[in-house]
Amino acid sequence: MLFFRHPALLLSILLIIDLILIVSGINAGKKLGKDKEKKKKSKSRLVATVPGDIILGGLFPVHSSGAVKCMSLNPERGIQRLEGMLFTLDEINNNSALLPGLRLGANLRDTCSLGNHALEQSLDFVKTTVDDVMNEPKEQDKMCVCPCAPGGVPYCPGGGQGMPGAAMPHPTSWSQDIVRGVVGGSYTTVSILVANLYRLFKLPQISYASTSAVLSDKRTYPLFARTVPSDVEQARVMAALVAAHNWTYVSTVRSAGDYGDSGMDAFWKEADKRDVCIAAREVVRGSSTSNDLDEVVRVLRYGFSKARVVVLFTRMDHTKLLLDAVRRANHTDHFVFIGSDGWGRENIPVLNNSRVANGALTIEILATEIDKFSTYYKNLRWDNTRNPWFTKFWQSLFGCTFDNSSTQNDVPHCEVTKNKRLGDKLPEPFKQEAKIQFVYDAVYALAHGLHNLQQKLCPFDPDPAKWDKNECIRKLLAYPGDKFYKIIISTTFKGIFRAYHI
Known part of the structure; x- marks a missing residue:
């Protein structure tokens, strides 16, 4: 029996095997090629x-x-x-x-x-x-x-016509x-x-x-x-922020996986340097359900009630799930959240959760908006064909359809939007993604x-x-x-x- 001490080596071997099988399949015949085109x-x-x-x-x-x-x-x-x-x-x-x-x-x-x-x-x-x-x-x-x-x-490149080129x-x-x-x-x-x-x-x-x-x-x-x-810098800033407010006893919630695990590990080390004690250490997994998040909130609220500050190293979707759970438990005014750039300045976690998120401090990497891009983006029109997902985005934004056979009579055809620009439907002032x-x-x-x-x-x-x-x-x-x-x-x-x- 073989044992692999290095997961990366095992992954590499599996990838090579997978690639060989894929290429063998590609070369197997035209039928598979046609099937692949359909899949695309x-x-x-x-x-x-x-x-x-x-x-x-x-x-x-x-x-x-x-x-x-x-x-x-x-x-x-x-x-x-x-x-x-x-x-x-x-x-x-x-x-x-x-x-x-x-x-x-x-x-x-x-x-x-x-x-x-x-x-x-x-x-x-x-x-x-x-x-x-x-x-x-x-x-x-x-x-x-x-x-x-x-x-x-x-x-x-080798010289005369028909001569092989060495390179x-x-x-x-x-x-x-x-x-x-x-x-x-x-x-x-x-x-x-x-x-x-x-x-x-x-x-x-x-x-x-x-x-x-x-x-x-x-x-x-x-x-x-x-x-x-890297998250090491972000964790250092978050720990300094906690210490500056004299918060010496905080709970933490992280997303399972490399982002949350490595980021939170860096925060714990930085917090320890500043004599900040960690109360709850909760995890949100990819398979976590609403009931799981309700249990996380219960632990934060009643298991470690004195730790009102909760530091988050969570993905945006996990942040949304957590805030939803806090709202369901009616603990809207209890916690103060410190969020990593997984939350940043995104609006999605705050939807229907403005009271829960009130007073939260979130970290975002310093960036400068590119004015020329904002102009470009707002001037995009329905016929932006080089982006194959843009049609779906346009239909969603303008509430219309390009499908001539659509049976949804209450949905207008996008023909009525052909003189519109994307900026006509975007919030003003336009906020460039971070x-x-x-x-x-x-x-x-x-x-x-x-x-x-x-x-x-x-x-x-x-x-x-x-x-x-x-x-x-x-x-x-x-x-x-x-x-x-x-x-x-x-x-x-x-x-x-x-x-x-x-």
């Missing part, structure tokens, strides 16, 4: 694509999850953050000084706020690499067969499916799962929201970076990394006789991912808020 049409397999020379992947929680996977839309953390990446790509592609001669494209996926679902989506990011490994080309396949470069341009990659690697780096995920559980996959295929990853200190371990996550600080800046910075970090790599491998020259675009793309795609990651993290650029160093 389901809402969980939709893809937002932007054509380009170099493709970046993106992972966003477009849908939340509950009893049903991919349940309801996440307007702020899902739709708005995804549009933040699309906006940033537009800005980069309109800047001739950054990646001159090349355009960035995108392949953006919905994680449905679940790690396993994000892993399924991420398999497509590495599929081309896996295909190359599983289908090692024969010598004759390495011959230059035109067209063998993007755009159908004949290209024979010529397998033709499938010219596919637009190749992803050079990934922006995401949002939740720590998502980022950890996909980081294990990306490590196997040397695919750099930059998260805009995953703050868990667990991800700081470079031995386990060597290709992970982020544009937000981590849009960090999405923006993550995309720019990859773009500047690619720019520096381009300067190293194939500096742009406007004279086509001196600069081969297809050769440059080939070099950028063939460059080892682990070495590209080192270029990214050594890159310094001026972001919206400050000079940024990943």
Whole structure:
């Protein structure tokens, strides 16, 4: 019998086996390919694509999850953050000084706020690499067969026509499916799962929201970076806030999982340094029911009644469940909550719970709103087709339908909204989602990394006789991912808020 001391090693082995089975299935026949295409049409397999020379992947929680996977839309953390990446790509592609001669494209996926679902989506990011490994080309396949470069341009790097090029990659690697780096995920559980996959295929990853200190371990996550600080900093601020108010006896509630566990562990250590005693140490799990939350509130209220201050390191949905339970128990004026950025300035936990949340202090990572994005977002119209989830969002926001066969006579057709802008239905003043800046910075970090790599491998020259675009793309795609990651993290650029160093 085999025993694995390192879960990451076991996960890696299982991933490799899974990938081999997937690729074997892909190559098994056309029928499976057709079935896969049908599956992609389901809402969980939709893809937002932007054509380009170099493709970046993106992972966003477009849908939340509950009893049903991919349940309801996440307007702020899902739709708005995804549009933040699309906006940033537009800005980069309109800047001739950054990646001159090349355009960035995108392949953006919905994680449905679940790690396993994000892993399924991420398999497509590495599929081309896996295909190359599983289908090692024969010598004759390495011959230059035109067209063998993007755009159908004949290209024979080895010299004369028909001569094999020593550095010529397998033709499938010219596919637009190749992803050079990934922006995401949002939740720590998502980022950890996909980081294990990306490590196997040397695919750099930059998260805009995953703050868990667990991800700081470079031995386990060597290709992970982020544009937000870790929870250690957040925990230090929360402990200092508690101590500053002379609250020396507090209870804690955390979400089970890497975000809540590592964040709360850091808070306990910081609280101990400041002589703050911990009363209840409650946990909200993914399987927790309303009855479970009622029991948590009972323990907080009657088991440790003197600890009126409750520190939360909980996900937004768990925060909502807890506040709902406090309201049901009619303890609306008893607790003072200190919330992590899992609550932040989100409105969802406070819905129907304004009295419960009255007096709460929540932490949010300092960020600057991007005025140009707000203008872009408010001016979006119904025909924003590059975001495949936007139609559903529009229908929900405007209370209409694009379905001509709809039997719901009381729901107007969205034809009446075709002269509207998104801003016509958004609250005024418009509140930009708290981590849009960090999405923006993550995309720019990859773009500047690619720019520096381009300067190293194939500096742009406007004279086509001196600069081969297809050769440059080939070099950028063939460059080892682990070495590209080192270029990214050594890159310094001026972001919206400050000079940024990943």
